Amino acid sequence: MSGVPADDVAVKADGVAKTFRLPQEQVSTLKERVLHPGRRPRFDVLRALRDVSFEVRRGEVFGIVGRNGSGKSTLMKCLAGIYRADAGEMWLRGRMAPFIELGVGFNPDLTAHDNVLINAVMLGLSPDEARARYASIMDFAELHEFAELKLKNYSSGMQVRLAFSVMVHVDADLLLIDEVLAVGDAAFQQKCYDVLNEARDDGKTILLVTHDMNQVQRFCDRALLLERGDLVAIGDATEVAQRYTELNFGIREHVAIGQTLPAAASDEGAHLLDVWIQDAAGARGEGIAQGSPCAMCMHLRFLAPASDPVFTLTLEDAQHRPVVEMSSEGDDVAGSGEFEVGDTITVGASFDLWLTPGRYELSAAVLHAGPGRHAMATAERVTSVVVTGASRGGGIVDIPHAFFLDRAVDAKPPIQRASR
Amino acid sequence: MSATPAPAYRVRGPSALGDSGLRRFWNLTRTLAATDWKVRFYGSALGYVWSLLRPLMLFGIVYFVFSYVVKAGAGVDHYGVLLLLAMILYFFFSEVTGAGVTSMVDRESLLRKVGFPRAVVPLSVAVVAVMNLALNLVVLAIFVVASGVSPRWTWLLLPIPLVLMLVFATGMAMLLSALYVRYRDVRPIWEVVLQALFYATPILYPIEAVIGHSEPLAKLVLMNPIAALIQEARHLLVGGTSLTDALGSTALVAVPLAILVGVTWLGLRVFDRMAPLAAEEL
Numbered sequence: 001m002s003g004v005p006a007d008d009v010a011v012k013a014d015g016v017a018k019t020f021r022l023p024q025e026q027v028s029t030l031k032e033r034v035l036h037p038g039r040r041p042r043f044d045v046l047r048a049l050r051d052v053s054f055e056v057r058r059g060e061v062f063g064i065v066g067r068n069g070s071g072k073s074t075l076m077k078c079l080a081g082i083y084r085a086d087a088g089e090m091w092l093r094g095r096m097a098p099f100i101e102l103g104v105g106f107n108p109d110l111t112a113h114d115n116v117l118i119n120a121v122m123l124g125l126s127p128d129e130a131r132a133r134y135a136s137i138m139d140f141a142e143l144h145e146f147a148e149l150k151l152k153n154y155s156s157g158m159q160v161r162l163a164f165s166v167m168v169h170v171d172a173d174l175l176l177i178d179e180v181l182a183v184g185d186a187a188f189q190q191k192c193y194d195v196l197n198e199a200r201d202d203g204k205t206i207l208l209v210t211h212d213m214n215q216v217q218r219f220c221d222r223a224l225l226l227e228r229g230d231l232v233a234i235g236d237a238t239e240v241a242q243r244y245t246e247l248n249f250g251i252r253e254h255v256a257i258g259q260t261l262p263a264a265a266s267d268e269g270a271h272l273l274d275v276w277i278q279d280a281a282g283a284r285g286e287g288i289a290q291g292s293p294c295a296m297c298m299h300l301r302f303l304a305p306a307s308d309p310v311f312t313l314t315l316e317d318a319q320h321r322p323v324v325e326m327s328s329e330g331d332d333v334a335g336s337g338e339f340e341v342g343d344t345i346t347v348g349a350s351f352d353l354w355l356t357p358g359r360y361e362l363s364a365a366v367l368h369a370g371p372g373r374h375a376m377a378t379a380e381r382v383t384s385v386v387v388t389g390a391s392r393g394g395g396i397v398d399i400p401h402a403f404f405l406d407r408a409v410d411a412k413p414p415i416q417r418a419s420r
Numbered sequence: 421m422s423a424t425p426a427p428a429y430r431v432r433g434p435s436a437l438g439d440s441g442l443r444r445f446w447n448l449t450r451t452l453a454a455t456d457w458k459v460r461f462y463g464s465a466l467g468y469v470w471s472l473l474r475p476l477m478l479f480g481i482v483y484f485v486f487s488y489v490v491k492a493g494a495g496v497d498h499y500g501v502l503l504l505l506a507m508i509l510y511f512f513f514s515e516v517t518g519a520g521v522t523s524m525v526d527r528e529s530l531l532r533k534v535g536f537p538r539a540v541v542p543l544s545v546a547v548v549a550v551m552n553l554a555l556n557l558v559v560l561a562i563f564v565v566a567s568g569v570s571p572r573w574t575w576l577l578l579p580i581p582l583v584l585m586l587v588f589a590t591g592m593a594m595l596l597s598a599l600y601v602r603y604r605d606v607r608p609i610w611e612v613v614l615q616a617l618f619y620a621t622p623i624l625y626p627i628e629a630v631i632g633h634s635e636p637l638a639k640l641v642l643m644n645p646i647a648a649l650i651q652e653a654r655h656l657l658v659g660g661t662s663l664t665d666a667l668g669s670t671a672l673v674a675v676p677l678a679i680l681v682g683v684t685w686l687g688l689r690v691f692d693r694m695a696p697l698a699a700e701e702l
Binding site: 005081091092107126173 | 432452535
């Protein structure tokens with residue numbers, strides 16, 4: 001597929017590769033070069049993009065997703081003519097306007113007025129055109145009253161508004177937008193979406209880098225997924241968003257089955273040999289689909305006699321907020337029983353996994369009975385589970401629910417046990 | 421979707437001159453220069469008036485001190501005017517290169533976010549300096565009239581050394597700005613070099629004083645393109661010792677000229693090689 005792209009193709013990348021050489025030690029003074037003329041600075045080679053090929057059709061909204069450092073921004077910068085690709089061909093059709101790293105390169109010491117004019121020219125307008133459109137740019141950004149304020153006195157949200165406004169006013173056929181719509185207040189965000197939708201209806205092409213999978217599913221027609229510089233998936237936006245969730249949360253190493261956890265210094269009376277979460281089929285270490293039955297378990301050996309010990313299992317989200325905490329004490333069991341030195345047991349709790357898709361970390365503890373709840377053994381965040389699936393709602397827990405709608409004023413909600 | 425699609429073009433990445441045409445190149449250069457010019461007078465009540473008033477007062481002081489107090493140029497006709505001309509030209513060179521060194525780094529936020537011809541950055545610095553030079557020359561004209569220099573046809577040739585100075589300063593600025601992206605010690609070094617060049621150039625003292633001291637030394641001093649251009653500009657303005665007179669032969673003029681061309685060529689080459697990588701190395 002090398003050569004000039006077909007008429008309906010707005011962006012074409014063919015075998016694009018980009019490598020960065022990162023100096024291992026920052027040798028950037030002449031003195032070092034003079035004192036050590038023979039020593040070449042040593043470099044770490046970072047392959048930011050490897051053999052990336054794709055085509056975007058005209059009028060398409062195309063998402064580019066991937067984890068941090070996967071090469072999304074590098075790809076955008078290559079397309080925008082900021083970086084030079086080491087290999088491959090890139091073709092664009094029509095005027096392109098980049099919107100990279102939250103802005104188009106403002107000068108903090110200049111007023112908004114001057115910055116708007118510079119950047120409109122930078123993005124391809126003539127100085128006269130830029131002056132003619134100045135008023136509508138400021139209208140869109142709703143920043144007229146701050147026109148003569150220096151940019152350094154602008155809040156970051158205001159700067160993004162201004163930059164976005166410039167970008168949509170330069171008549172670009174192709175918008176390269178890198179991670180921006182998350183900034184700005186809700187009203188302005190909606191405005192951005194409206195104007196992008198309008199641009200799409202006008203046949204303009206939009207490339208959008210984002211981490212927000214809802215955005216990808218709702219807004220993009222197609223998407224590609226980058227992982228460590230490789231293109232690993234391309235196609236329908238919803239499918240790519242699914243792949244991203246799996247990839248993003250599913251690649252950490254897990255404690256293999258049968259492998260013994262190292263004894264912790266805090267172990268006092270018990271040793272946790274293994275802690276895990278598994279699905280109904282017994283598989284662990286993989287993602288578990290949202291809503292499916294599963295069990296959190298621990299395997300432990302007693303180092304001292306124990307009477308009615310309490311077992312707790314906790315799931316924490318990425319922000320280390322405990323989302324689920326299950327304790328054997330709260331159950332209706334009178335006591336867990338008597339244990340001798342050397343007794344080895346498996347304890348667990350089963351439940352349906354109604355958490356929002358994402359990664360959760362599992363901690364386990366064995367505690368002495370009684371008010372002190374002195375720990376016999378703890379294992380914090382030793383393993384994790386990835387809840388897969390696409391959540392339509394928000395929040396931490398995605399409880400099964402059923403919507404009802406009734407026009408009557410005194411409507412009685414038909415409350416029932418929800419199921420999906 | 422529009423019926424006739426715009427033609428597809430290949431993205432070749434950033435370069436010194438870009439492939440977007442001369443018109444856009446000039447639009448970018450003058451826009452950057454215009455805003456630079458604006459920033460300079462921000463927050464001052466008199467604004468642009470300062471760009472004339474400042475050199476007028478500054479040159480008045482220098483004129484007075486060196487014509488009536490120090491008398492370094494005793495025996496040289498119109499020494500005060502010659503001194504001003506030399507200072508104006510030297511300040512022009514020092515402004516282009518001094519601001520040029522850090523120009524790429526100063527424009528980092530633009531370079532990292534927009535693809536545009538990279539040479540626009542040092543060239544816009546040169547354009548600002550040219551605007552300043554033009555104003556300074558207006559002020560100089562006032563002093564020329566005031567001190568009673570009679571008009572000569574050689575004034576028509578004055579643009580030649582001025583343009584050569586612009587070329588040399590711009591080439592040097594491109595070289596320095598490209599090096600500064602990678603080696604941050606270029607700036608202090610260049611500040612010292614500019615200081616040394618100021619005293620190594622016959623500005624405060626006339627070249628006749630050097631010739632009187634040692635002729636070979638005078639020749640050496642004029643190997644410096646800045647000194648050679650200033651000397652020639654002085655000659656074209658009020659007569660007196662010409663560059664060829666001071667060098668003793670026309671052939672020797674080739675040396676400062678060769679240095680000028682060589683440095684400029686090197687500046688263009690180094691800048692051209694660095695330009696595609698500027699955004700990643702900043």
